[in-house]
Amino acid sequence: MGLFDQILNAIGDPNQAASPGQMSGIFNTVQQVSNSYGADPSSVQSAMSIVGNYVRSALQQKQATQGPEQAEAFVNQYSGSSPNPQAVNALFGASQVQQIVQAVTQRTGLNAGMIQQMLPILVPLVLNFLHTGSHTQSGRGSNPVLSAFLDADRDGDVDISDAMNLAARHFMR
Template structure:
């Protein structure tokens, strides 16, 4: 099942945090960022894809190093729609940030310094989308460990390793789902 399918499933599951309002907030943040930096939607979509791939890699490393629960706690702590430089520094080293900016600049034509300036907004937005699969506090939990897991995060981390997860596609599908084709 694809990432957006997991997000829709989380929206329809009262024991998970996802909501249509959360998706609207994410879309609005991406749109405002695009407007603020005078980037067109296709460039922003490309940038979101690149940032999403780097976030996935960073979260996979975090999961390998610290375990699943710590990775989920990181997602919960740093997700949002407000700038948060700690989300970036908690996931990437300074050299990884520069590598991401250079790679994204080559792919999008954007200035690498501008990309670095956008990261404190883009990374929390990606994490916000991933948080949508988290359990609602005090929600009934079955006794199996898999029911405690964030299905959106699991899908994003792509347990089967086929690499077929794209955050920009999920955000674009969210816009279509909500009848907002701004991204």
């Protein structure tokens, strides 16, 4: 089952954290970031997708070295829609941050300084998107949205931007 399907299932499951309101909040925050920085919303979504790929790699490494529970605990701790520089610092080293900024700059044309300022917003948003699969009661099992996101072996291309676009079309009708 793909990432989008897992998100839809999470929204339909009262035992998981996902809700249409949470999804709307994520989309609204992306729009606010676009407006605040005078950037095209599609460029911000592209930036979020690129950041999402780096988040996936970092969470896969965390899962491999510390276990799936730690990866899920990280998502639960740092997900949100408010700027959180600690989320960036806890997930990436300084050289990785520079790689992310450079990759986003090259692929979106956004200013490097702007991207540097956006990262403390975008990383928690990506984590918030993944948090949708968290269970509302502890001890109820793993987060299927996070599992689908981290399971790159299944189809090799899990893209948070695609999943967000599908979700936006579904929930913003």
